[in-house]
Amino acid sequence: MTTALTRVAAFCERYGLDVPIIQAPMAGACPPELAVAVAQAGGMGATGAVLDSPAKIEDWARRFREGSSGPFQMNLWIPDAPPDGDGGAAAARAFLDRFGTPGEPAGASPVFTEQVDALLAAGPTVISSIMGLFDPPTVERIHAAGIAWFACATTLDEALAAQDAGADAVVAQGIEAGGHRGTFDPVAAASTGVGLLALVPQLADALRVPVVATGGITDGRAVAAALTLGASAVQVGTAYLRSPEIGIAPAWSEALGAAAPETSVLTRAYSGRPGRALPTPFVRAWTEAGVAPAGYPVQRALVGQWRRGEAAGVDPVNQWAGQAARLARPESARVITEELWRAARALLPA
Template sequence: MTIASRVQTFCEAYGLQMPILLAPMAGACPVALSQAVARAGGMGACGALLMSPDAISDWARQMRAGGNGAFQMNLWVPDPPPERDPEAEAAVRGFLGQWGPEVDAKAAEVGLQDFAAQVDAVIDTGPSVISSIMGVYDEETVKRLKDNGIRWFATVTTVAEALEAEAAGADAVVAQGSEAGGHRGAFHADRAEAQMIGLFSLLPAVVDAVKVPVIATGGIADARGIAAALTLGASAVQIGTGFLRTPEAGTPTPWADALGRARPEDTAPTRAFSGRLGRSLRTAYTEAAATPEAPKPAPYPIQRNLTGAMRNDAAQAGDLDRMQAWAGQSAALGATDPAEEVTDRLWSQARELLNLSTS
């Protein structure tokens, strides 16, 4: 199948004018950004991990009020309950007290959103797609999605994960290279560091292994990345960090400015914010957390709960050195123009590089 026919088949299946998807970044997918990407002909997204069922419904209502563009909603596959270690958590609290407000022991107990209720809310909103990360949905959830005409994109970080997702009924897999900003989507949290596979090794291997369409993500922020991913067999691309400097993203200025200056080596994978591995800008906090003297991060979501006070304080103060500043390795390629213009330009330039018809 040619690149043109592969892209056309995917776009027709999802009502798109171009094979560009906004990455569903939890806490960083305002409605305005998704609407802009959808207006250009791509697919919007909502990272719903932290959202209540009512907030999920409200997001979808606002999204549709601005047009009829396609969008995906993303939910994490729940982790098993974390193993608790009071002594280790006390050490983490002491360390974090050097970087922000004193952390009360009760901070670790903040609960997660109810996954079943979130699934109910997502199904009720009827998005084009629900996407997963950190594993595959259970059989009952997959059946409910299919029965309601909602397709499932499964984020994968290895070929074995891609095959597992396809066998579980995924309609497409999102191959996430290790260049990606934010959380690593590894099915097994303890293996994430050992499976940091770059996109351009992962992508063709996944394409060769599965029969469903493959969406490429991780380190794609300009037309060259799009063209390369499509050449390697992707049916579409998903872009996250590349949109964070657009005005619709509402990214705090210190974070957005740092993205524009960042070289690939200015990012690093860390568990210091949430307990799950994620790629962040290198900051004073992430560097200190990586030293031998620093305590080992608590498991997810305990670490996320414990760092909440520091992260909130940093956001209010505009202090990048303590801020949760997720960033992919191609951060500096992200443009500051309106997101609709960026999306349209990316596809126009990618088509030119690929010698695809503009019709």
């Protein structure tokens, strides 16, 4: 068995890192300035491009490269199958009426194949996937361009499927993680919940490719634990949410700092896909009323429409939160990244 630091050194050399810290690709909360700050500390910056047009993808990569020559990751969701019928839109729309008047529907969503083309043209260090796997022709194009593919997995079966499909690394997402669950099956996502402590060593034992641990990693102790369990690097999201590079609303930031481990909840209220968030009045309303949100992406489109209208009580943004949110600090992403590794390194054997 290799030691944690041997694994870390090999991973960092392969991907041009000084520290084994990767910024999570949080769609809607990944300005280039955040990724630049992480890269300046020796880690890997990232963006979640699920909602981005090809032009926005190109612009993000340009702005990142203006601030850093470091490595970066760009992430896409694998599209869900089309919903049955109206996808639950009628019932969800009727429930949203209680919050006020919706605005105009948004235009057409970005085309997945065009997003893939834009990511390949942008040339990141890593293209990553969540909610499933790229098809073989896309994997071939990624590798032909000299880009690595990281696949998010929430179970051992998903991780093995990712490895068999050609993934260069598997991002092991524990149930502790804030934001959307990466489970391949949207139905199973609501009930499949493996903790990181159980997930990482089993993936490390079973896989030939490196494991990147994510979920509940907000301080150096968690980084050291994940690496000791067999990960080669960690991916961090909630720990950066309070950084000034993102600039989230003060109320959300304060709520993160006060959240107990049991505070956050899994909800479909924002997008139709389960994700871990703060239990805001809007999120609780869906549970208390016993009304099921529409499926993805129908629910996401509806919530966006009400946000563009005069709808008091609809959260203006998705208030995601991991189970270790209380440990997140309102400091620069560069300082957070440096401190995560300094504290972790002090706990790892030489």
